[in-house]
Amino acid sequence: MARVTLIWAALATAVCAPIAVAAASPQLAWRNPVYIAAGFAGIIALGLMLVQPMLIGGYLPGPSTHRARRAHRWIGGALVMAVVIHVGGLWIANPQDVIDALLFESPTPFSVWGVIAMWAIFAVALLAALRRRLGLRTWRIAHMVLAVVIVAGTVVHGLLIEGAMETVSKAALCALVLAATMKVMADLWVWRKRATAR
Amino acid sequence: MTTVVLNRRILVAAGGAILVTGVSGLLLPARAQGLAPTPSMPGGSNNYRKGAPTVDRIGRGGFLMTGTVRRAGDGAPLAGQRIQIWAHTTEGQEHEPQSHGATLTDSKGMFRLEMPQIVPIFGQPHGHLAYDSGEFETVFLRPVMRSAKDTSLEAHFVLRPV
Numbered sequence: 001m002a003r004v005t006l007i008w009a010a011l012a013t014a015v016c017a018p019i020a021v022a023a024a025s026p027q028l029a030w031r032n033p034v035y036i037a038a039g040f041a042g043i044i045a046l047g048l049m050l051v052q053p054m055l056i057g058g059y060l061p062g063p064s065t066h067r068a069r070r071a072h073r074w075i076g077g078a079l080v081m082a083v084v085i086h087v088g089g090l091w092i093a094n095p096q097d098v099i100d101a102l103l104f105e106s107p108t109p110f111s112v113w114g115v116i117a118m119w120a121i122f123a124v125a126l127l128a129a130l131r132r133r134l135g136l137r138t139w140r141i142a143h144m145v146l147a148v149v150i151v152a153g154t155v156v157h158g159l160l161i162e163g164a165m166e167t168v169s170k171a172a173l174c175a176l177v178l179a180a181t182m183k184v185m186a187d188l189w190v191w192r193k194r195a196t197a198r
Numbered sequence: 199m200t201t202v203v204l205n206r207r208i209l210v211a212a213g214g215a216i217l218v219t220g221v222s223g224l225l226l227p228a229r230a231q232g233l234a235p236t237p238s239m240p241g242g243s244n245n246y247r248k249g250a251p252t253v254d255r256i257g258r259g260g261f262l263m264t265g266t267v268r269r270a271g272d273g274a275p276l277a278g279q280r281i282q283i284w285a286h287t288t289e290g291q292e293h294e295p296q297s298h299g300a301t302l303t304d305s306k307g308m309f310r311l312e313m314p315q316i317v318p319i320f321g322q323p324h325g326h327l328a329y330d331s332g333e334f335e336t337v338f339l340r341p342v343m344r345s346a347k348d349t350s351l352e353a354h355f356v357l358r359p360v
Contacts, residue, residue: 030288030317090320094292096244097320107240107340108321161321162346 004061011054014176015047018169025164038089039164045082046158048075049151050177057184073128080125083118110160117153120146144185151181235270235335235358242338246328250282250298257289257296259312262350263325267303269334270358275307281355282328283311286319292326318346327353334359 022043028036054060055072063071091098101111124146131139155174158165263283267276282300290297301311316323323343330336334357341353 027317030286030291031319032291094245094320097241100241100244105240107242110321162318162323163321 021166022164035093041085053180053184114157120149232271233273238338242340245292253299256299256313264310265353285325287314289314
């Protein structure tokens with residue numbers, strides 16, 4: 001029981017601590033509410049990206065495989081919403097810079113990574129809706145490849161940004177997201193190889 | 199019928215001729231041009247407002263924007279040139295009028311304008327500068343600060359006559 005509590009508390013801390021630290025950032029004083037909301041939608045999306053591999057890999061004690069997968073799908077939907085709020089909010093606050101970013105014409109080195117991750121997230125959502133037609137195998141491979149693009153793109157995007165997030169808590173969350181993604185990829189790979197060997 | 203005789207001597211001579219004409223062709227116009235004009239930077243014109251007023255200081259100051267304006271080719275300093283400056287600062291967002299101001303270069307082609315502290319926005323602490331008076335080609339610059347704690351930033355213009 002203590003172990004279960006510990007794992008959930010650790011996950012909650014990993015996701016919420018960077019958000020709390022960012023909420024105390026002095027940068028927020030110079031920003032308008034729409035820009036702040038857009039920024040936090042991005043931070044929350046990064047946090048959700050840690051929960052996703054944990055759920056699908058079955059690393060969280062408590063929920064059954066079925067319930068964990070359902071939660072993974074719902075959180076996937078939440079990720080799409082968070083990205084829409086992130087990009088939409090920034091667009092309202094600063095349309096010219098966002099249009100440059102979306103057209104890959106921005107001078108900022110991080111926006112290209114964010115835009116790639118955004119399209120990969122939208123692509124996963126679209127493929128998820130069509131997954132019955134795609135077939136399970138195609139869907140799984142496509143989702144895994146896109147998940148790598150999403151995580152890599154988001155982490156580079158986040159690390160290169162100088163914004164509300166504090167450097168150490170941001171780097172720690174990014175490292176956890178990368179580690180969890182690599183672990184789930186490795187586990188699914190081994191599991192698949194075992195399944196075909198049988 | 200003509201026979202083309204290719205021997206080492208001809209090849210060396212031909213090669214040498216190509217090298218001389220080719221290399222001089224590449225080098226000479228560049229030397230004649232001298233100092234190359236500064237190209238506009240991507241995103242430099244974002245949140246630009248035409249005709250910002252010439253001011254002694256933007257807002258309450260505390261941050262220093264400096265730079266030089268020279269002529270393309272001979273690099274002569276250009277006096278009396280109007281440079282427009284704007285940024286996201288502690289006193290306003292990038293698009294807001296109070297974040298914009300203009301200044302003139304002195305006899306040495308140098309400009310300096312005090313403005314409020316620039317704070318990071320859109321992921322980078324950066325400023326915007328424009329030359330848009332028409333006598334030379336318009337240039338928009340977007341220099342990035344090495345650290346958000348910096349209290350000064352510089353940008354340099356080399357302008358090409360229209």
